[in-house]
Amino acid sequence: MKKKDRKKTFAETVARIIFLICAVVSILAVVSITFYMIKNGLPAFQKVGLKEILFETQWMPTAKEPMFGIAFVILTSLVGTFAAILFGVPIALLTAVFLVEVAPKKLAAVVKPAVELLAGIPSVIYGLLGIMILNPIMYQIELAIFKNSTTHQFTGGSNLLSAVIVLTIMILPTVITMTESALRAVPASMKAASLALGATKIQTVFRVLIPAAKSGIATAIVLGTGRAVGEAMAITLVAGSSVNVPLPFNSVRFLTSAIVSEMGYSEGTHRQVLFSIGLVLFAMIMILNYLLMVARKKGGTYDAGK
Numbered sequence: 001m002k003k004k005d006r007k008k009t010f011a012e013t014v015a016r017i018i019f020l021i022c023a024v025v026s027i028l029a030v031v032s033i034t035f036y037m038i039k040n041g042l043p044a045f046q047k048v049g050l051k052e053i054l055f056e057t058q059w060m061p062t063a064k065e066p067m068f069g070i071a072f073v074i075l076t077s078l079v080g081t082f083a084a085i086l087f088g089v090p091i092a093l094l095t096a097v098f099l100v101e102v103a104p105k106k107l108a109a110v111v112k113p114a115v116e117l118l119a120g121i122p123s124v125i126y127g128l129l130g131i132m133i134l135n136p137i138m139y140q141i142e143l144a145i146f147k148n149s150t151t152h153q154f155t156g157g158s159n160l161l162s163a164v165i166v167l168t169i170m171i172l173p174t175v176i177t178m179t180e181s182a183l184r185a186v187p188a189s190m191k192a193a194s195l196a197l198g199a200t201k202i203q204t205v206f207r208v209l210i211p212a213a214k215s216g217i218a219t220a221i222v223l224g225t226g227r228a229v230g231e232a233m234a235i236t237l238v239a240g241s242s243v244n245v246p247l248p249f250n251s252v253r254f255l256t257s258a259i260v261s262e263m264g265y266s267e268g269t270h271r272q273v274l275f276s277i278g279l280v281l282f283a284m285i286m287i288l289n290y291l292l293m294v295a296r297k298k299g300g301t302y303d304a305g306k
Contacts, residue, residue: 034282041279044068044272053276059243059253061262061270068273070258074280076246077255080160080235081228084167089221091168092175097205099176100183112180119173127237130166131158135238138162142249155251158240163252166234171224178223182216183209222292229284232256255281 045053048068056069095115099108135157142159146152186209194204210217232254240251241261253261259274259281266274 130238178220
């Protein structure tokens, strides 16, 4: 074997070993986190009871007779995430279509970096902006709607609606960027064929390009959902952090904010239940990752058979 070939073989062997080590470390990290969460999350379910934690609505961990129901907290996370996706995905999809099909190159060159910049802003900044700008606006709306109410508990603008708006803004960069990539990956021949058959540009976008890029768009939505589910600091600042029914103008608490708010001073069973909340959140993230894998397995960015 020539010296040059030996060097090439050695380099490939070293690279293969490095890749293997990285893969093993990643797998061990996931297994370790899973084991740790199960080990620390299950004792509370055994001690307090699965039914009481998951399906009861009263959260009073420091009371003389403590109650650890997180049903409203779970429901708030689900409702808030769903609402953020419901509002955010159409905006993100139309923005991606604008960047790919409508915007002039000079304008797209300005809009795209601005969108990407949103992803780099720390979440605590979103929370601070929410407190300073969004919450006062929400409070004025709340005063106008419930001015004659004798039962409504005013939140000062820190409510579910504020949290949904912040989450919507935070998921936009992820969904826009990935949707744009999916649309650009659709073969130009599909667009040309649609236009040649007499379809308008709008018809081509919504009946050809978007359906062809559905796998990539689904992946973007799942990743955006993961960002919304896992967000903590921003919603802790703007949501009010009270355990209530997840109605638009109620102060609410998400799973992540429940852990952030109380982990610092919790102890005993209270602390164990917080780990159980983390386990519930971890299970939700794992389900989202599974959905992402399913979306990817459907084949590429577009369906070549259609």
